[in-house]
Amino acid sequence: MSTDPLSLTLSALAHPARRSMLATLTTGELTVSELAAPFDMTGPAVTKHLKVLERAGLIERLRDAQRRPCRLRAKPLKDVFLLIRPYQKFWDESFDRLEEYLAEQADGSQPTEQNG
Amino acid sequence: MSTDPLSLTLSALAHPARRSMLATLTTGELTVSELAAPFDMTGPAVTKHLKVLERAGLIERLRDAQRRPCRLRAKPLKDVFLLIRPYQKFWDESFDRLEEYLAEQADGSQPTEQNG
DNA sequence: TTTTTATGTTACCATATGGTTAATTAACCA
DNA sequence: TGGTTAATTAACCATATGGTAACATAAAAA
Numbered sequence: 001m002s003t004d005p006l007s008l009t010l011s012a013l014a015h016p017a018r019r020s021m022l023a024t025l026t027t028g029e030l031t032v033s034e035l036a037a038p039f040d041m042t043g044p045a046v047t048k049h050l051k052v053l054e055r056a057g058l059i060e061r062l063r064d065a066q067r068r069p070c071r072l073r074a075k076p077l078k079d080v081f082l083l084i085r086p087y088q089k090f091w092d093e094s095f096d097r098l099e100e101y102l103a104e105q106a107d108g109s110q111p112t113e114q115n116g
Numbered sequence: 117m118s119t120d121p122l123s124l125t126l127s128a129l130a131h132p133a134r135r136s137m138l139a140t141l142t143t144g145e146l147t148v149s150e151l152a153a154p155f156d157m158t159g160p161a162v163t164k165h166l167k168v169l170e171r172a173g174l175i176e177r178l179r180d181a182q183r184r185p186c187r188l189r190a191k192p193l194k195d196v197f198l199l200i201r202p203y204q205k206f207w208d209e210s211f212d213r214l215e216e217y218l219a220e221q222a223d224g225s226q227p228t229e230q231n232g
Numbered sequence: 233t234t235t236t237t238a239t240g241t242t243a244c245c246a247t248a249t250g251g252t253t254a255a256t257t258a259a260c261c262a
Numbered sequence: 263t264g265g266t267t268a269a270t271t272a273a274c275c276a277t278a279t280g281g282t283a284a285c286a287t288a289a290a291a292a
Contacts, residue, residue: 001247001248001249001279001280002130002131002132002280004132006132006135007130007131007132010126010127010129010130011126011127011130011249013126013199014117014118014123014126014127014130015118015123015249015250016118016120016122016123019122019199022203022227023227023228026202026203026206026227031268031269032268032269032270033267033268033269041250041251042251042252042253043268043269043270044251044252044253044269044270044271044272045250045251045252046269047269047270047271048249048250048251049250052249065258065259065260065268066257066258066259066260066267066268066269067259067267067268067269068268068269068270072206074203074206074207075207076207077200077203077206077207078207078208080196080200081197081200081201081204081207083129083135084193084196084197084200085197086142087138087142087190087193088194088197090142090188090190090193091190091191091192091193091194092194111138111139111142112139117249117250117277117278117279118250127279131279131280147238147239148238148239148240149237149238149239157280157281158281158282158283159238159239159240160240160241160242160281160282160283161280161281161282162239163239163240163241164279164280164281165280168279181238181288181289181290182237182238182239182287182288182289182290183237183238183239183289184238184239184240233292234291234292235290235291235292236289236290236291236292237288237289237290237291238287238288238289238290239286239287239288239289240285240286240287240288241284241285241286241287242283242284242285242286243282243283243284243285244281244282244283244284245280245281245282246279246280246281246282247278247279247280247281248277248278248279248280249276249277249278249279250275250276250277250278251274251275251276251277252273252274252275252276253272253273253274254271254272254273254274255270255271255272255273256269256270256271256272257268257269257270257271258267258268258269258270259266259267259268259269260265260266260267260268261264261265261266261267262263262264262265262266
C-alpha cells in the first residue's frame with residue numbers, strides 16, 4: 001500500500017463504516033463503544049478501523065479512565081479538498097456553472113499530483 | 117473491499133500513480149503507453165491501475181486501431197467533493213475563513229454518510 | 233507473410249484489508 | 263481480592279492489492 005499522507009487519508013475514507021464514524025465524530029468526542037454501536041461489528045473490527053483513521057491523522061485518541069475517546073482531526077481532509085478542487089471544471093461537462101469554471105481558469109489552478 | 121461507488125472512487129484515488137494518471141488525463145485522451153511512460157512499472161501493473169480507475173468510473177476506454185486511449189470522467193469526483201465539503205469548517209480550527217463557516221451553517225449542511 | 237507495436241491475460245508472489253473468536257490488559261467498583 | 267467494563271492483542275481466515283515474468287492477441291507496417 002501507499003504510505004504517503006494523502007494516500008493514507010484517501011484509503012481511510014474508502015470504507016463506509018469509517019466515513020460514518022468520522023461524520024458521527026463531528027458532534028464531539030466519543031468512546032469506542034459509542035462509535036461501534038450503530039454497526040453490526042465486533043470490538044476488534046472497530047479497533048482496526050480506528051487505527052486506520054488514526055494512522056491517517058483523521059482522529060486523535062484520548063484517555064479517560066478505561067475509556068479511549070476519539071476526537072475528529074479534519075486537517076488531512078483539506079488535502080483531499082485541494083486534490084479534488086481543480087477537477088471541478090471537468091465533472092460537469094455542460095459547464096452550466098460557468099462562473100466557477102472561469103474562476104478556476106483565472107487563478108490558474110491545474111490538477112497536479114502532490115498536490116494542487 | 118467496499119463496492120459502493122464512493123468507496124470505489126476513494127480507493128482508486130488512494131495510489132499516487134493513479135492520481136498522477138488522472139492529472140495527466142486532464143490534458144486530453146492518452147494511450148496506455150503514454151500514461152505509463154512516467155512510471156517505472158511493467159505493462160500489467162499499468163493495466164491493473166487503469167482497471168481500478170475504470171471500475172470507479174474515473175476513466176473511459178476507447179478504441180483506435182490497436183490503441184485503447186483513456187479519457188477522464190470526472191463526475192465521481194463530485195461525490196468526493198460533496199463528502200469533504202461539510203468538514204471544511206473543522207479543518208481550520210482558527211476559523212479564519214469565517215464567511216465560509218457561516219455560509220455552511222446557513223445552508224444547514226452537516227457531514228453525513230451517503231453523502232453530504 | 234513476417235515483423236513490430238500496442239495492449240492484455242495468465243499465473244504467481246508478498247503484503248494489506250476486513251472480518252472472526254479467544255484471551256489479555258487496564259481501570260474502575262464492591 | 264474479585265468482578266465488571268472498556269478496549270486491545272493474538273491468531274486465524276478469505277479476499278484484495280500491487281507488483282512481477284511469460285505468454286497471447288490485434289492491428290499496423292514492411
